[in-house]
Amino acid sequence: MNYPYCKATNPTEYSVVEGLGETAKDQKTLAKDIPCQAACPAKTDVPGYIEQIARGDLDAAYRINQECNVFPGVLGRICTRPCEDACRHHWTNTNGPVQICHLKRSSADHLSRPPTALPGWFPKTGKRIAVIGGGPAGLTAARELIRYGHAVTLFERRTTLGGMMLDGIPRFRLPLPTIKAEIALIVSSGIDVRTGECIDAARLTELEADYDAVVVATGTTLPRPLELDRPTASPPLPAGSIIPGLDFMKAYNDGQVTGLKGDVVVIGGGFTAVDCARSCARAAKRLLGDGGEVSIMYRRTEHHMAAELEELEEIRLENIQVRTLVTPLGLVTENGALSGVRFIRNKVQETASTGKPAILPIEGSEFVQPCHTLIVAIGQEQDRSLLPAGLTAGEGQKTNRPKIFFAGEFLTGSSDVIHAVAQGKAVASEIDRVLMGVERKKNHVTIEQMRHMGDGETGRQRAHDLQSPAPMPLTDIPGRARDNAEVEQGFTKEGIPVAATRCYLCHYKYSIDNDLCIHCDWCIEVAPRACIKKVSRLCTDADGFIQDYVETDVSAKATFIHIDSDACIRCGKCLRVCPVGAITMRKASLTPCLANPS
Amino acid sequence: MQWKSNFERQSEEEEIKAHGLTLDFDEIARRGAMSKEEKLIGKWYGVYASRHPGQHMARVVIPGGVISTTQARNIAGVAERHGQGRLNLTTRQAIQFHWLKVGALPDLFRELAEDGNTTFHGCGDVVRAVTACPMAESCPYKRLNVRPWAIRTQKALNDSRDLDNLPRKFKITFSGCPAACAQPYMNCVGHIAVQRGSECGFKVVIGGGMGWEAYVAQELFSFVPEARIIQVTRAIALLYRDHGDRFNRQKSRLKFVVARLGIEACRQKILAYLQQEGADTAGLSWTPFEESGRPFPDRPLALDSTVGTDGRGIVRVMIHQGELDHRPFRALAELADIYGDQKLYTTNRQNIEIHGLEPAKIPEVEHAVHTLGFETDGFYTLRDMVACVGTTYCPKAVATTRDLHALLQAVVRKPEFAAIQKQAIINITGCPNSCSPYRIADLGFRGMRIREETGSVEGFECTLGGDQQKHGQKLGEFKTPDIPEVVHHVLTTFIHLRTPAETLTRTVNRVGIAPFQKAVFS
């Protein structure tokens, strides 16, 4: 008898059964299993907070968001949602992604107790850090540096903190109280705030001398120039005829745009262009179809616009025209005033190769679009005038000077709030590592056996996946016209659990211990979908990460019974039916691990 | 699509059950197939899907393990007409047909009913057929005849519509004496006839069970007067109905309730149910006492044809692998008509007995049985192996139990093991559900697949030294072709180590499993 038998090694997806997974394999498995979290620049624990919402604890959900992405109320309204594009609900035909973003907002909308600042991780270090720029990146960096135990001074050129959140996004998408509340929460963790202080190269050099580190996070404030022909020898146009998008947004948010007259053209296809157009429609009282036109003119197709289909539909309802495949060429004036913009039409040239389709002008297709105010929202660039001569970017967020770091849009160029937050977190961690000489806080994968959920019970059923998503109640058009009211009103109390229970709760990991499994296939029989496979071979990469498998339907060829977490809906039926207790339910989460915490 | 926004703690089965427990089989026959929901509720009618696509199993309930020869002929006829002529005996004394088309079911029910047979409550979350000692009337060690109690309990509980929807199945057995041949310690409820002084009654044990998590039943009452046993059983069923887990079906049997609440709390609740039902609890006792009945051996039934205390002869018929054709089954009924008490008795080792013979006629009947191709000796010995149907029919099975049965017959019949024939029994089950209770046998086998470098092969986990009150210990996991060698080593080791008259289980309990492991693995 050839005992003990030769067997294929028992495969594992995490390096430990429970405890800390510190290997590359753990990170890879986590990223594969929780795609929304992997897609989030700030690595938000999406299933973690959605589960809290589904179980009714919105405060806890807010806390998770506060920890991960700093601005739950803000991001819950205006995030660009890379997570939703990655959500597993997208992979099969189950009514679109989980409404991750709106759920985040719900947790902020329905707090039962006001949130408090997050506790620090380490005792005071005595290090002092200057952060320049009070936008999302600077605020995040400041909050995180405080938690590392450093003293932080935050410099802001304007009189109020908020940066792009305050200036770049219209209030009907992001109300002021929401921004203020979340900024106050950050400031309350002990940041020394200096508003109204403009930092120039000389002052930056001083700060470099006075502080242990300086973060430059001043964002992108200079409008990208658009070269347009003008009628030769025409006098300069009256002020306010051509406005950069961001300046317009700032003025609108400050209440300085009123009584906009005539036709407005907004050039651009990004979020700012859409925001400007929607703001114009309000400023010009065009929501209800008064005279004059507000148009967005964009070089490429709707597909390339930053706005989602739903938003495009909304803006059409707001009487905004969207014209795509048009490139501006020049200005047309009448009596010294702007009267139109000359455009040429483009066509899409589909290329056989994988490259983007080319956008080519159509000869002779020029036309003049009437325009009395032109808003150019084709993006912004960094204002580098505050950098002392010779200072240049280095590797990552470092520069060629050891004490100076770049973060946020100042480093990356035009982006969005969630990327700015990620930048803020990263720069704080980088600075701490440089100042303290070691990486004091690492994110490892914590793997927890869900023993208290011994029945593998999440409460989920297939029916939860197949529900229609919750609708987002919107303010009607007359309402929007009246008082610049927020358009999206937030989920109703009835809608919140609908949205939340759709989430597969991908942080739960059901897996089979193949040393216990007897291949009875009972789990396969009860499974709500093809989530459990007979597998003849598992394909691993150099780190031992299971990338793929070779499925079989012949028992004799089945080496393993394998749960495909990509298909698992976390119902726990398999765990309950397994007659030998081979299936475990674990929770995997990205957790900060501290060396010598306070 | 509809909203379902709360996380719920209810199994899908409970949801289906909540929609009603009745089926129109004529309608199903017309349609030619059963829906998922109907398949579940079909179990209440004793119908189960087979491993073979399009085939169904139906289980005839045999309360107390006895049927009249008329009923037997009726069953044979149904098998012949609808079930390819095949009959299977179960370890709970029932008879199953395995080759039924869905279109045959309504006729089958009607035909069975003509002679008082039924499959109703053969499966499903109900009180299942109540089993009893095969020699209930005439065993020399019996304290009282438990058969009538088994039959009456079954009738009373099956007629209670408030017990139609239990969390899961509920198994009751009656044993005529503490030798426990009817396996009370592995049933939900085990009634063991006991003698206290001159008075006979029942000791009641609850919460035993096989399956993945096996439990030995615990003593609920040390003494219950005979006449109160039905009410006590009903109260236990009520406890189960109200406290069994309806979310996790794998953990809902009474054994889990007892393990969770503790026997003391269960007793209090049961007394409360009795009170609530207006039942008399006088005479119920849970203080231990010295049982005063006749001493009994380890395996009272390990005998062949015999004469019972009623002076009547018994011939046992060993049914190979528990499966037989309708013709010999009819022939056995005929023998019972001519020589016996016009009844056939089924046993929990998948055999049949003919009772009520004139002792002088025993050889004649034995001869007739031999002519039919059955053995009449070797009961409760190594040869008398019990294998569940395994992958032959059962959709849940992982291994081909009958192949192992055949392989092992060749081993245990070797002359070198002649001396220990009565010293060990073998149970083989195809999956952890343990329809053949492998953990209580001297040698137990539970089907599994064993992983190889690539792919997997059939095998069994082997346990040694089990009995009802102390389950077997794991020897190892073996591929099927290796098992004859394993058994050979185990039995040879047993011959070396045993003291005279010791069973394998007693030897394992005395010397431990290590010597056996050493013999097998070195």
Ligand code: SF4
């Ligand atoms: S189902 Fe939930 S956890 Fe999974 S990817 Fe979508 S939002 Fe994330």
Ligand code: SF4
């Ligand atoms: S928990 Fe198990 S049965 Fe449920 S979806 Fe996941 S793998 Fe399938």
Ligand code: SF4
């Ligand atoms: S139910 Fe358990 S033993 Fe059976 S195949 Fe699934 S994991 Fe393996």
